[in-house]
Amino acid sequence: MSGLSNKRIILGITGGIAAYKGAEIVRRLQDQGAEVRVVMTAAATEFIRPLTLQALSGYQVHTDLLDAEAEAAMGHIELARWADLLLIAPATANFISTMVHGGADSLLSAVYLATSAKIAVAPAMNQAMWSHTASQQNIQALKGRETIIIEPDTGIQACGDIGPGRLQQPEIIVDQLKAIFESGLLAGKKVVITAGPTREAIDPVRYISNHSSGKMGYALAAALTEAGAKVVLISGPVLLDSPAGCELISVVSADAMLNASVAAVKDANIFISAAAVADYRAVDVADQKIKKQADNLSLELKKNPDIVSTIATDNPQLFVVGFAAETENIETFARDKLVRKKLHAIIANDVSRQDIGFNADDNEVSWIDAQSCKHLGKKSKSQLARDIVKLIAANYDG
Ligand code: CTP
Numbered sequence: 001m002s003g004l005s006n007k008r009i010i011l012g013i014t015g016g017i018a019a020y021k022g023a024e025i026v027r028r029l030q031d032q033g034a035e036v037r038v039v040m041t042a043a044a045t046e047f048i049r050p051l052t053l054q055a056l057s058g059y060q061v062h063t064d065l066l067d068a069e070a071e072a073a074m075g076h077i078e079l080a081r082w083a084d085l086l087l088i089a090p091a092t093a094n095f096i097s098t099m100v101h102g103g104a105d106s107l108l109s110a111v112y113l114a115t116s117a118k119i120a121v122a123p124a125m126n127q128a129m130w131s132h133t134a135s136q137q138n139i140q141a142l143k144g145r146e147t148i149i150i151e152p153d154t155g156i157q158a159c160g161d162i163g164p165g166r167l168q169q170p171e172i173i174v175d176q177l178k179a180i181f182e183s184g185l186l187a188g189k190k191v192v193i194t195a196g197p198t199r200e201a202i203d204p205v206r207y208i209s210n211h212s213s214g215k216m217g218y219a220l221a222a223a224l225t226e227a228g229a230k231v232v233l234i235s236g237p238v239l240l241d242s243p244a245g246c247e248l249i250s251v252v253s254a255d256a257m258l259n260a261s262v263a264a265v266k267d268a269n270i271f272i273s274a275a276a277v278a279d280y281r282a283v284d285v286a287d288q289k290i291k292k293q294a295d296n297l298s299l300e301l302k303k304n305p306d307i308v309s310t311i312a313t314d315n316p317q318l319f320v321v322g323f324a325a326e327t328e329n330i331e332t333f334a335r336d337k338l339v340r341k342k343l344h345a346i347i348a349n350d351v352s353r354q355d356i357g358f359n360a361d362d363n364e365v366s367w368i369d370a371q372s373c374k375h376l377g378k379k380s381k382s383q384l385a386r387d388i389v390k391l392i393a394a395n396y397d398g
Contacts, residue, residue, distance in 0.1 A: 003178035005033030005244060010083045012108045015043020017158045018090040018124040018167035022048060025089055026056045028174045039108045065107040076107055080114035081379055090124030090167045093135050100138045116379055118180055122150040122173050127163025150176050185393040187228030190268040193221050194261060194275035196236035198254045203286035210276050211358040214238030216381050217274030221246050223385035232264045236275055254278055254304040261307055265315055269398055272321045273308035280304060309341040319396045321345045327352035334368050345369040367391050
C-alpha cells in the first residue's frame, strides 16, 4: 500500500494554463489509493471544465462559496474538516498572494483558511513572475507556515519563455505528497497500541462488550506508522482493515489483550491504550448455551485486570498514554486516571456526544499531562491522530 492510501485529498485548481493538468493529478492520486475531491476557482473553470474533473473524481466539483445547495451538501467547513491534505495545483501567483494575506473571496481560499489539514502548493506561472521578489517572499511566507512547496519545473513555458515556473510533473507532485505522510518523527521507535472493544464471554453464543468501533486506535496506528514507528496493534473485534505496515495481533477478551500487551511491550518504547476494555467479565462462563428459564437472571461478574495500569506499573521505562472515556467532569476524571494509572498523558473523550467519540468519524479530545491540558478541536480521527502523534513525539524523552 502507498503512503496515500485512504488519504482524503482536496485538489484545489486555480486559474492558470496548467489547470488542465489537474485531470492527470486526480488520476495519479487515485492510483495511489487517495480519495480526491476537487475545488476550483472561477478562473480555473475557464481553462478546464468542472465536468471533466467531476467525471474523473466521481464527485461533484466544488466551485462556489455562495451556492446554498452545494453548501448544504458539503459546505466549505465540512470540506475543510474532511481533508487530510489540501493540494493547490496549479497555484497561480495571485492565489498564492491570497493565501499569504488570508483573503477568503473564493471557496478555495475559505477552505484554505478553515482547514487544519496539511497544505501543499505547486506553483505555476511565467518565469519572470516566479522570480519576482514579491512571489519569492510569498513563497517564503508560506514555507514559514509549514506549507509544502512543490518547486516548479524549468523549461519552455506556454508563453514561449524558458525558465522556472512550469507546473511540476504530476508524478513528481504525487511522489512528494507521499513523503509528507511519512514524517519520521518516531523513526526507530517501537509502539504497542491496543484498540477496539473486548468481548467477555457469558456462554458460547453471548458476550458482554461495548460500542467501541476501534476507529481512533486504528487511526493512531496508521499515524504512528507514517511517523516511522514500528507498530504492534493489539485489537479487539472490529470491522476495520489493519493499517498498512502494522503488525496486527487480534484478541477477544481483556485477559488475552493483557497477555498480548505484556509480551509485546518487552522491547517497546511507547504503549498506547486506546482499547475500550470491558471492566467486568462473567465469574463462570457456561460451557453450553444458557437456556431461558426464570423471569430474572443474575450474572455474577468480576473485575477485569486493568491493562494500562498493569503495563505502566511493571514497565517504568515505557512512555504510556491512556484514553479516558467520560460523560461528565471530563478533565477532573481524566486527571484522576492519569495519576492513578501512572500514565504520562491521557486523552480525554466526551463519549456522551453523538457527533464524536464511539463509532463517529470525527472526534474532539483533550491531551492532558502533568503540566498541561491542550484542547484538540473537532476534526477527523485521522487528522487528530497525527496531532496526537506529534504531541507524543514532543513529550517522549527517549
Ligand atoms: N483500561 C485498561 N484496562 C481496563 C480498563 C481500562 O487498560 N480494564 C484503559 C483504557 O484503555 C484507557 C484507560 O484505561 O486507556 C481508561 O479507560 P476508561 O474506560 O476511561 O476508564 P476505567 O478505568 O474503565 O474507569 P471508569 O469505567 O470508572 O471510567
